[in-house]
Amino acid sequence: xxxxxxxxxxxxxxxxxxxxxxxxxxxxxxxxYLFWYKQPPSGELVFLIRRNSFDEQNEISGRYSWNxxxxxxxxxxxxxxxxxxxxxxxxxxxxEAAGFQKLVFGTGTRxxxxx
Amino acid sequence: xxxxxxSPKYLFRKEGQNVTLSCxxxxxxxxxxxxxxxxxxxxxxIYYSQIVNDFxxxxxxxGYSVSREKKESFPLTVTSAQKNPTAFYLxxxxxxxxxDEQYFGPGTRLTVT
Numbered sequence: 430x431x432x433x434x435x436x437x438x439x440x441x442x443x444x445x446x447x448x449x450x451x452x453x454x455x456x457x458x459x460x461x462y463l464f465w466y467k468q469p470p471s472g473e474l475v476f477l478i479r480r481n482s483f484d485e486q487n488e489i490s491g492r493y494s495w496n497x498x499x500x501x502x503x504x505x506x507x508x509x510x511x512x513x514x515x516x517x518x519x520x521x522x523x524x525e526a527a528g529f530q531k532l533v534f535g536t537g538t539r540x541x542x543x544x
Numbered sequence: 545x546x547x548x549x550x551s552p553k554y555l556f557r558k559e560g561q562n563v564t565l566s567c568x569x570x571x572x573x574x575x576x577x578x579x580x581x582x583x584x585x586x587x588x589x590i591y592y593s594q595i596v597n598d599f600x601x602x603x604x605x606x607g608y609s610v611s612r613e614k615k616e617s618f619p620l621t622v623t624s625a626q627k628n629p630t631a632f633y634l635x636x637x638x639x640x641x642x643x644d645e646q647y648f649g650p651g652t653r654l655t656v657t
Contacts, residue, residue, distance in 0.1 A: 433586070464645060472632065474587075474648035520586060529594070530638070531602075532646065534586030 431456045433523050435535035442511050450506045450538045452521030460526035463504045468518040511542045548649035550635050555654045565620045565652045567635035576618040581632040629656045
């Protein structure tokens, strides 16, 4: 069975601090996708990134970066120089690559960035 | 603008009443999904549809029903059989059910008293 664990329930930082959100996953599949979504207070989930299990290159997009390590089954998300607008709940999710793409979500990490 | 709309944003019902949540998309996506979100939990899949006139149960389908008569619409009915219906409901879609990221609507917060 697939499982996603986000052990950090809530993280509080001060603006401009760097913060890393952890994501550990379990799957028996050799091919799968990993996702990160952001849920701001408005409630809508916003897609951030999708990573194929065959692509272990780290990715950087502005202040956001992702570290994918198959050896430790982790897909961590780092925000550099955090801003108040980064305050949200962040979800990590996993899906199989073949057949129906059922998304299995972690329980989310609430990030609070104070001025 | 292309996207997913859910209405209303907030919905209040008395226990024992059925209620239907709306989900419309103009992205021309084949696949649509309904999720339920409870405090401190991740999203859980209620139903999904890969194509018009076809839908499948997700992990927590009991007490819910759906229809997919049109490509752009996927309404969810919360029936009186759902024991704990108060939750935040999110609709999503993607071009197909394999590999593409899902796009989410703004959600409907249902409160049943």
